[in-house]
Amino acid sequence: xxxxxxxxxxxxxxxxxxxxxxxxxxxxxxxxxxxxxxxxxxxxxxxxxxxxxxxxxxxxxxxxxxxxxxxxxxxxxxxxxxxxxxxxxxxxxxxxxxxxxxxxxxxxxxxxxxxxxxxxxxxxxxxxxxxxxxxxxxxxxxxxxxxxxxxxxxxxxxxxxxxxxxxxxxxxxxxxxxxxxxxxxxxxxxxxxxxxxxxxxxxxxxxxxxxxxxxxxxxxxxxxxxxxxxxxxxxxxxxxxxxxxxxxxxxxxxxxxxxxxxxxxxxxxxxxxxxxxxxxxxxxxxxxxxxxxxxxxxxxxxxxx
Numbered sequence: 001x002x003x004x005x006x007x008x009x010x011x012x013x014x015x016x017x018x019x020x021x022x023x024x025x026x027x028x029x030x031x032x033x034x035x036x037x038x039x040x041x042x043x044x045x046x047x048x049x050x051x052x053x054x055x056x057x058x059x060x061x062x063x064x065x066x067x068x069x070x071x072x073x074x075x076x077x078x079x080x081x082x083x084x085x086x087x088x089x090x091x092x093x094x095x096x097x098x099x100x101x102x103x104x105x106x107x108x109x110x111x112x113x114x115x116x117x118x119x120x121x122x123x124x125x126x127x128x129x130x131x132x133x134x135x136x137x138x139x140x141x142x143x144x145x146x147x148x149x150x151x152x153x154x155x156x157x158x159x160x161x162x163x164x165x166x167x168x169x170x171x172x173x174x175x176x177x178x179x180x181x182x183x184x185x186x187x188x189x190x191x192x193x194x195x196x197x198x199x200x201x202x203x204x205x206x207x208x209x210x211x212x213x214x215x216x217x218x219x220x221x222x223x224x225x226x227x228x229x230x231x232x233x234x235x236x237x238x239x240x241x242x243x244x245x246x247x248x249x250x251x252x253x254x255x256x257x258x259x260x261x262x263x264x265x266x267x268x269x270x271x272x273x274x275x276x277x278x279x280x281x282x283x284x285x286x287x288x289x290x291x292x293x294x295x296x297x298x299x300x301x302x303x304x305x
Contacts, residue, residue: 003057005130006050006151009123009158013043016119020112027108034093035116035161035168038086042157045079049154072243073209079153080203083160087196090164094188101181106172113168120162127155153202160195167191212240222297224274225253225285228267232256235294236286249275250284254293 017039024032052075055068130151171184208215218237225234233254241247253271255264264287272283 003050003053005126006046006053006154009126009154010043010046010050012119012123013039013046013158013161016116017043020116023108023112027105032104032109032112032168035113035164038090038164039116039120039161042161045082045157046154048075048078049151051075053151066242069242069246070210073206076153076202076206077210079157080199080206083153083157083199084196084203087160087192087199091189091192091196094185094192097185098182101185104172104175106176109172110169110176113165113172117162117165117169120158120165124155124158124162127151127158153199153206156195156198156202160191160199163191163195164188209241209243212238212242214239214241218297220278221249221251221275224278225251225271227274228270230255230257230259230263230267232290233293233295235297237297246281247279248282249280250286252286252288252292252294254288254290256290 017036020032020036020039024036052068052071055071058064058068060067167184167187170187171181174180174183216239218239221237221239222234225231231253234251235254236250236252238250239247255267259267268285268287271285272280275283
């Protein structure tokens with residue numbers, strides 16, 4: 001469903017790009033040509049999203065043992081970065097046009113931008129339903145809500161196009177009725193600032209995910225492991241989220257006494273069930289004897305060998 005929705009958005013917006021370019025050349029409107037160029041960049045971004053969805057669904061293999069679980073964040077990072085740069089460029093152009101207005105054929109601009117607004121609005125709505133917010137159930141009967149940052153970045157691209165098209169319409173009406181040419185640039189600046197702010201949040205979140213950044217307290221997970229009497233200490237904890245729907249956890253636990261293999265298996269099953277309630281989707285717990293006890297729960301130099 002998500003893949004088909006994104007593919008429809010790609011086709012629809014490719015048609016809009018061709019439509020805006022055609023009428024931009026006929027009317028001599030640089031505003032429409034510029035908007036078409038922006039739309040073309042966004043189509044490329046949505047294509048990246050589409051490719052990421054396809055690869056993200058691929059199963060793990062011998063060479064990609066985790067599959068392509070990071071494809072969502074990689075696509076989100078590229079899309080958000082491109083959008084931030086685009087908004088900076090549009091702001092630069094808008095500031096220049098405040099002082100040096102460019103004449104356009106207002107009627108052409110209003111009609112074509114209105115059609116683009118409808119198409120971009122539909123695209124943004126489809127992408128929002130396709131994955132900006134989704135929930136799923138982990139082991140332990142716990143529901144967790146996530147945002148697909150890959151699809152969200154594509155959604156922000158389409159939303160930015162819709163807002164820019166709206167700005168073009170308002171500017172076109174102002175030019176047609178009152179000859180207020182500078183209003184188009186002022187609206188573009190306001191929209192660009194908001195879109196940049198939203199895109200930056202996606203850029204930051206996707207970058208942190210790619211760098212295996214953890215925003216949670218490890219104490220919560222340490223306590224979840226130490227609540228079992230047999231667990232004497234915990235070390236080498238790793239916690240990261242490679243995608244919006246995945247959270248991976250690993251740790252070494254030092255056990256007291258000489259438990260049987262059956263006892264250890266039962267313990268690990270209980271631990272996995274408990275940390276699944278914290279949203280963990282993939283866990284790796286290594287049980288050890290007191291010989292390997294460490295004071296630091298983080299990975300020290302020895303664990304990199």
